[in-house]
Amino acid sequence: MLTLDLCIVMNENKVEANNGTTRLPSDPLLQWSKWQLLDSILPTGGFAHSFGLEAGMQSRIVSHPEDLETHVIHVLENTASLLLPFVYSATISPDVDTWQHLDAILDATLTNEVSRKASVSQGSALMRVSASVFSEIPALKMMRNVGLSGRNVWFHHAPVFGVVCGLIGLDGETAQRAYLFVTMRDVISAATRLNLVGPLGAAVLQHQVAVVAEEVLKKWKNREADEACQTSPLLDTVQGCHSYLFSRLFCS
Numbered sequence: 538m539l540t541l542d543l544c545i546v547m548n549e550n551k552v553e554a555n556n557g558t559t560r561l562p563s564d565p566l567l568q569w570s571k572w573q574l575l576d577s578i579l580p581t582g583g584f585a586h587s588f589g590l591e592a593g594m595q596s597r598i599v600s601h602p603e604d605l606e607t608h609v610i611h612v613l614e615n616t617a618s619l620l621l622p623f624v625y626s627a628t629i630s631p632d633v634d635t636w637q638h639l640d641a642i643l644d645a646t647l648t649n650e651v652s653r654k655a656s657v658s659q660g661s662a663l664m665r666v667s668a669s670v671f672s673e674i675p676a677l678k679m680m681r682n683v684g685l686s687g688r689n690v691w692f693h694h695a696p697v698f699g700v701v702c703g704l705i706g707l708d709g710e711t712a713q714r715a716y717l718f719v720t721m722r723d724v725i726s727a728a729t730r731l732n733l734v735g736p737l738g739a740a741v742l743q744h745q746v747a748v749v750a751e752e753v754l755k756k757w758k759n760r761e762a763d764e765a766c767q768t769s770p771l772l773d774t775v776q777g778c779h780s781y782l783f784s785r786l787f788c789s
Contacts, residue, residue, distance in 0.1 A: 570671065570705045575715055577726070579670075582662045583719065586655050587727035587787040588612050589776030594731060596775055602734050606742060609724050613750050615769040616720045617757035619646075620695040621713050622765040625758065627699025628712040633680055639696040641689065642762055649777045655789035660694035667701045674704050713758050717750050727787060 573579060590608065593599040599608045623639050647653040668678040680700065684690035695716070702712035721743060729739045767773060779789050 564706070567706045571707060571711070571715070573670065574667075574701065574705070575719060577722065579666060580662065581666055582659050583723045584726055585787060586659070586723065586789045587731070588655075588720065588724045588789070589652075589772055589779065590724060590727050590733075591731060591785055591787050592775050592779040592782060593772075594733065595782055596778065598771075598775060599733070602738070605725075605728050605733055606746060609721060609728075609742070609746055610749050610753075611769045611772055612724050613717055613721060613746070613753050615767060615772055617713075617717060617753045618768045619765050621716060621754075621757050622760040622762045623693075623695035624699040624702070624713055624716045625709050625760065626762050627696045628703040628707065628709045631676075631700045631703030633683060636680065636696055636700050637683075637688075637690055639699075639762055640691055640693050643693045643696060643765075644691045646765060647693070649773050651777050651779045651789045652773065656693045656695070657691050658788070660692040660697040663694060663701065664692055664697050667697075671701070671705055676704055677701065710754075710758060714751075714754055717754055721746060721750055730786065 577584065589612070590599060593608060599605060620643075623643050627636055627639055643656070644653070647656060664677070664681050664684070668681045671677055677700075684692055698716055698719075699712055702715065707715070725734075725739045725743050725746075728734050729736055734742065776789060779785065779787075
């Protein structure tokens with residue numbers, strides 16, 4: 538019954554879109570929602586994760602500030618190839634069936650238990666926060682209830698991010714660019730807290746890497762979930778060692 542109710546809500550949203558009553562790309566309110574979604578103050582838990590950087594430092598793969606830029610680029614490339622297809626598919630079709638299907642595929646794809654737990658942790662937090670913040674979109678709360686009702690839903694971050702972007706009115710390319718931005722921001726923030734780079738140096742690095750990030754986006758954007766792949770298996774292996782570190786600041 539809950540899934541049926543959600544489908545009704547989604548159909549109502551589609552009707553509103555056809556009538557032109559939902560947010561358009563030029564709507565100023567859409568810009569506010571987009572900025573809030575990308576704001577680091579949104580309590581989604583992203584800053585509790587280093588995306589394997591902490592393990593990379595302790596294993597000496599990233600031992601100097603000069604190595605950081607290369608590491609960030611590799612993380613962006615791997616994120617784009619593996620996760621952007623899920624963000625894109627969920628954004629262009631933000632309904633419960635698509636979301637559950639993508640969530641199940643990604644859960645089977647992520648064989649690294651550390652990155653899998655990080656994805657579930659951040660995705661669950663994002664869904665919880667989005668359902669509360671964007672209360673004018675009842676579909677978000679109902680989708681969260683579907684997951685909490687004991688069904689086979691894991692709340693992986695990439696599909697949840699895509700669903701939220703789609704429901705608040707972002708297009709597929711903007712959603713994918715936003716996901717890469719959040720990833721880059723969080724990795725560089727982790728480097729700052731690990732004393733690998735200072736705050737000013739981190740800001741400079743983020744600006745410089747943005748050029749590369751845009752090229753990465755052009756290379757991997759608008760792909761279906763069945764095209765997802767790993768481009769940097771070493772990063773996945775290193776992140777998998779995070780739980781074995783003797784001392785650690787981050788969760789992953």
